[in-house]
Amino acid sequence: MSSNSNNGSMDMSGSEEDDQMNIMMEDLRRGPWTVEEDFTLINYIAHHGEGRWNSLARCAGLKRTGKSCRLRWLNYLRPDVRRGNITLEEQLLILELHSRWGNRWSKIAQHLPGRTDNEIKNYWRTRVQKHAKQLKCDVNSKQFKDTMRYLWMPRLVERIQAAATTTTTNTATAATGCSSSSTTSTTNSYPINQTNNNIDHNIVTSQLLLPQGNISTNFGNTQITPTYTPENSSTTAVSPGSELTDCYFPNQNQSFIQQNNPIHGEFTDTLISPSGYFNPWIDYQAMVEQNNQWSDGGNGGGDDFSSDIWNAEDIWFLKQQFNM
DNA sequence: AATTCGATCAACCGCTCCGAG
DNA sequence: ACTCGGAGCGGTTGATCGAAT
Structure with a gap:
């Protein structure tokens, strides 16, 4: 897959120009950014600001596409970018x-x-x-x-x-x-x-x-x-x-069902x-069905995920809460 | 200890939109 | 009205790392 395959419409005629373009494409770096590249980009933006990413990449001396620079800046280097846990x-x-x-x-x-x-x-x-x-x-x-x-x-x-x-x-x-x-x-x-x-x-x-x-x-x-x-x-x-x-219907946590049941x-x-399409019975049936699938399915009794959510106790609670 | 597997995330790709000429 | 380039968006990929076997 060519890194610049979207340039198919580009009207480049003549082998000289083709060669020039090939050289330019070969020069372009891809993959993970180095510390030096990061520093260069940060430095340049600090002095000249964002925008015009293609020319920015050229002027900064980065052998990257404008797109790549923009992405690196917006997703990683920007000072207000917030990293770490999603709360x-x-x-x-x-x-x-x-x-x-x-x-x-x-x-x-x-x-x-x-x-x-x-x-x-x-x-x-x-x-x-x-x-x-x-x-x-x-x-x-x-x-x-x-x-x-x-x-x-x-x-x-x-x-x-x-x-x-x-x-x-x-x-x-x-x-x-x-x-x-x-x-x-x-x-x-x-x-x-x-x-x-x-x-x-x-x-x-x-x-x-x-x-x-x-x-x-x-x-x-x-x-x-x-x-x-x-x-x-x-x-x-x-x-x-x-x-x-582990928290859809956590074991031992009956209060969740109780708090969230339509009656209490x-x-x-x-x-x-709002649309009335949430039907506890349908969902209950689906849950039971899924539970059965997981329980006797090819995964040897269901995966961790399913067993965490829809164990027998949970099903029982659902049944109780929905008067089934 | 070595290998496999799955999760995560940075980076890339192709496409669309938009404004300038 | 049309073309072109820049910018942005959503989808996808691949490298890396930790957990499991």
Whole structure:
């Protein structure tokens, strides 16, 4: 695959010009950026500013395409780029915004200050899409979206609230009953900043989960940003064993079902789909079906993911809550 | 200890949009 | 109205690293 295959329409006639172009193409560097290149780019932008990336690349003496320079700057070198863990609040926001806008990563990224579209896209693909795949349903299917909106998101809110009320370090796990055994993090099990968390969790809950889904831009711009500190932006990424895996219906955590059931729950409104298409019975059937598949499937009793979520106890709770 | 496997993320690619000429 | 180049976006790839075997 040619690195410049999109130049097919370029009208370059004559072997001399072709040779010149070939030389230019050969000169272009690709792959990971070196420290020197980073320094050159930072230095140049500091003096001349952003924009006109192609000429910038040339003038700076970088043997890179303008595109490559732009990407490196926006996704990595930009001083306000925020690296490290994606917090629970950010995850919640991503889920909410994606449910509204779909794969409009840059638009979603605008509501997560310091986060890049690339980072959000990667998060979505590695975490969310992975689970859709494991659930054997399309990530764009109603079923999956409903699961996200009416199960995962309330669950995230619960965890955010739990984290907010738990001021001692590293106790979110105990508070929510979620296992952190699968986490690979060497620091806290949860990326949320527990000691310096000034997010208004009531705002998060009430604004994000209203059926109308009115999201305050303040949430994105103001509520999240101040929570960022170097401490919570450690090198560890989002724990793979968190958020979307072991906490849909965590074992021992009956309160989740109770809180979220359409009759008793505080998320009553959120569980009744605005469009009315969220049918607990249908989902229950799907869950049972999936559970059966996983239990006796070719994976030798189901994978970790499925067994975490839909064990017999969970099914029983669902049955109870939905009067089946 | 060596190998395999899966997760993550930086970087690239192709496409579309938009504004200038 | 049309062309062209720059910019941006979403999808995809591949290198790397840690966990599991």
